[in-house]
Amino acid sequence: MARLRVLGVGAGYFSQFQYLGWRNIADADCVAIVDRDQPKARALADRYGIPAVYGDLDAALDAVKPDLVDLITPPETHHACVARTTARGIPTICQKPFGTSYADAVALTELAERARVPLVIHENIRWQPWYREAGRMIDAGKLGTLHSIAFRLRPGDGQGQDAYLERQPYFQQMPRFLVKETAIHWIDTFRFLMGEVAAVYARLRRINPVIAGEDAGYIVFEFENGTTGLFDGNRLNDHVASNPRRTMGEAWIEGSTGVLRLDGDGGLWWKPHQQPEVRHEYDRGPDDTFGGGACEWLQRHVVAHFVSGTPLENTGRAYLANLRVQEAVYRSAAVGRRIELASFDPLTSTFPSLQFPKV
């Protein structure tokens, strides 16, 4: 089979990790980058050995005729781009946040489904090698009867006037920040490891007054199988790690046979019940890219789907489950109540937005 021809759309901060991923995958060729800022696209293309650069999506689609589009652009652009790619029948990977709202995500999903074109969300944290290994251990019964999961998010990049400005300055303006931008990754990863969410409670706060949205908060999860989860996020403090962006925090997954702990360097530690904790040896992936090569693993699974027919994770339709939980989290924070997912419809639920005072 011929190598998949991939067109990358977007040349922002995070796209470098995705272009690096494509360069490493033998079954795919990233053949061009589209971005209005062509010098920026050119610099990335040169860095990752990508031959062509375009300033316009339609022109690129006409010229390149890709087998797959990797959309690495902000939510406001998703609808226009996905409309173009799906109209041409081109399978598309779409970065998160997926669309501008839950309703927009539903519309994008239906657009792709009506066109019968695969649409996959680039939700990469569940592809980090430590969570894949944890999933294998859970599936193999190593943890016995599952009890709970917990994650302490502590990237430590949220203090002061200059918080986030160097890398992702738009973070300061997002009215919904910690959950929509960051915790969504662990909503997804918790579902990957523990199963579907039955109910949530959330308490969100803004510690740094220079930003618009919430930058700290707790989310209490109840899963349908009776296990529970805890997301404890705070972007201001950091954790013990040689690179606090590798795992962005620490996790514990617990069951009747013991505790599996993720440290800040991607190390996994297994503590059999009432016995000493020992390092669990596994391949935590490369140290020099995002999240142990999570982007590449996600991309490989998409390529494998087209090459070998293996199933896709986080199609648009599947991803809506994450967004329903996200909306339930914001609703819970607004009304101070536990929200059961079975009776929650984000499209009909109205509630006050979180409002933090302007400073």
Place this chain on the structure above:
Amino acid sequence: MARLRVLGVGAGYFSQFQYLGWRNIADADCVAIVDRDQPKARALADRYGIPAVYGDLDAALDAVKPDLVDLITPPETHHACVARTTARGIPTICQKPFGTSYADAVALTELAERARVPLVIHENIRWQPWYREAGRMIDAGKLGTLHSIAFRLRPGDGQGQDAYLERQPYFQQMPRFLVKETAIHWIDTFRFLMGEVAAVYARLRRINPVIAGEDAGYIVFEFENGTTGLFDGNRLNDHVASNPRRTMGEAWIEGSTGVLRLDGDGGLWWKPHQQPEVRHEYDRGPDDTFGGGACEWLQRHVVAHFVSGTPLENTGRAYLANLRVQEAVYRSAAVGRRIELASFDPLTSTFPSLQFPKV
């Protein structure tokens, strides 16, 4: 001044730590133990160099004429005992759980106040050396602007048919277990370190079906000063520690200047923001008794009050604040809502009890 004559009441499992404490305090003499089970009392008395043993409280009070009574008995006995000691004007330390209910605790408090007799609750966790050191560091401004506190309780003694039977078998029958018996310590300690509680949310569950009450749960705290807290408790899993009963878990206290971490061996670690974590040297107390000598520190502060007039912590009146939070926690778990303390009255709030199915 003459040494304080202390009468100990009770010879159950935990009393050994309190008799050890009295033996170590130069300004006090524990002169007798009262317990219906006189051979058990005799064994303890011999072990800790206490001269006399009685089977009846009134007889002991008549004979010993103590300056202070240390009541180390179950909640059902508190009212009768405190009525006797306060009627005689004898200052009393009362073990927790304090009384059989919130109403009983209020009645006990009023009993002592009407008699103008000091009543102190034996709430020892806030006296563990690591929390005292943390309090000193917070007061000294070491943590900058406080952000939050978190505790993961993981004693690991709650699995299987035999859970708790060896040490404290009545744990299996308590209809309210994790919060009333255990988390209450951290409700108190969080208040000691962070200030008064403005609101709580709680989700409680029973993992081990052989017991009556809850053995796992999350409590989300909002403090009046805007900081937040998290109690994540699970008696089934354990944590990394040479003795999991020393700290019973791990804690993080975070502020603008860094993160103070308590490990399972009572070690404190200070991580200045965006710098490596280093051990914080301090005296974590003796290794061979409960909680770094917490009981003795509590007892010393009571003795110091009578010797030097220093203030008492956790008088009955002050302790009611902990019980109000405890009741709000159970109410929150029952109704699935955040409870604001300002508008919560445990005496008039009615709500369904948590009910776990009989197995």
